[in-house]
Amino acid sequence: MSALRTSAAPVALPAQRDRSGSRRTVPQRLGRSLTPWLFLAPALIFFGVFKFWPSIWGVYLSLFHVQPYLGDQWLGAANFTRTLDDPDLQAAVWHTVLDAFVQVAGSMLVGFVLALLLEGPARHLRILRTAVFLPAVIAMVAVAELWHALLFPGRYGAVNSLLGDVGLGPLPFLASPNSSLWTIMLVQIWKHAPYDMVIFIAGLVGIDRELYEQCSIDGANAWQRLWNVTLPALRPITTIVLILGLIRGLRVFTEIYVLTGGGPGGSTESIVTYVYRNVVVNNDIGYAAAISALLLAATILLTAVTLWWRRHRENA
């Protein structure tokens, strides 16, 4: 390294000369190239053991009939072919996909409306935003427990007594196979919409105010302004909220397990509750691992396709 090239940073010069290339011994150089890996080591160990290894092992397990004390029995692709012919799994996949789409779309819609309503620098808006965001930070178990109580199917149930006041109901909510999944979606939207709101507000703040002013001068009304300025500007954010939401949706477990346990009559069984049931009730670990492996593949595929689609659109 020549002195000329580093002369722009005179303070650093002596140190760099001392430490750079030619003068250092081999162990010193080795030590320097090792340093980042030493700092990374704890993370790599934790991720390797508790994230990467289980995902690989899970794929391996899916090829076996797993029997913890009797030894595993090789099945080849049998666990996977079984998935094609399992009506319970197909129902679970349908519930999960439907739930993912509805809760993501619902949360985004409600979140967007909340963002439009509560955006702004005023103090009362800030307080209201903070309050509205509370459901998003509370543990899902507490949320599920709360709504399990509020949505009690009897006439005394909090929501039903409100409906009764306006001459409706009582509705069965979680107790009927016809309404159980939709009820779970409402609870999910209640919890996730405030999260989407914050992200949309960040997007709204980034929009150039002059665009609004120009629209007003051109005589556009509020709806036209929304359609022509706000929505196009929010499109990149919308994509991200959508991906994260769908991935979040595919792994749905806690709220379903707490609210209905997959019932009544399997009407809310999701992929992960079905996997859990196969492990804990049926003790069929290999089959559960096969479903998990397919879910993992679907997640990766979904992410890849969305990223590709986004790049494609940006280039077009």
Add this chain to the structure above:
Amino acid sequence: MTTTALGLRLPRRWTARHGGRLVVRLALYAIVAAIFLVPLWSMVATAFSAADPKNGEVFLVPHGLSLGHLTTAWQLGMGRGLLNSLIVVTVGLTLQVTVSAFAAYALARKRFRGASLVLLALLATMMMPEEVISIPLYLLIGRMRLLNTYPGLILPIVGWALPIYVLTGFMRQIPLELEEAARVDGAGDLRIFFRLILPLSLPALGTCAVFGFLMIWDQYLLPLLVVQTPGMNTLTLVVTGLAASQEQGEGVRLAAAVVLMVPSILIYLGLQRLFERGLLSGSLKG
């Protein structure tokens, strides 16, 4: 005067039409507050009532103030659950943030072969739902003889991509000149990390602590698989256990849920600024 997307701004001159609009807006605010806040409030009001509500009934005003439901829940394992959850969150969060900070230092401040590959691999786990690997993870914990232990509850949640991502982004912005000056004074990497980079990264560390707390506090499937005796129950398991037994009234069940809810709310309200920054850096750029 700033214009918002809906044109919701204060008018320069007040007219009857503006007054009408204000009324509509206040009504909308009231509806929003009713939907998102009243359920939470009713939970607290019911939990602290002396009266026991019928199934599904909640109180909007406490019916006779009492800690009865809370003490009943406490005797039914909530105390133990709270202790267990606090142990898991304290140790787990400390490890999570420490491990992430070390990794972020290497990824943000060092140039080395494979850096981008490591970052990509770590971030890819963000797109990998934990629930998907829960079955082999459960078997792994069993093989390590860690079922029904604190390490079994803690070790799997130490590696998390979000804090690494947030900290790497933050540490990259610390000017190189500061580090070079320290090196001139003869400081090594460890010294620079602990004396210079960590103190400067405090806001980002706070953000990671908030998110880590909420993530660990929210854990349900992992404890469900790992815990085998009531003495190891985390708070989430105690809450659902009380609900499943159906022997206790709504008041006791909601009291347990309130205890589960309050720490998250306090953390969020106390560190709101850090929280919002993290929310945006984690989801917008990710």
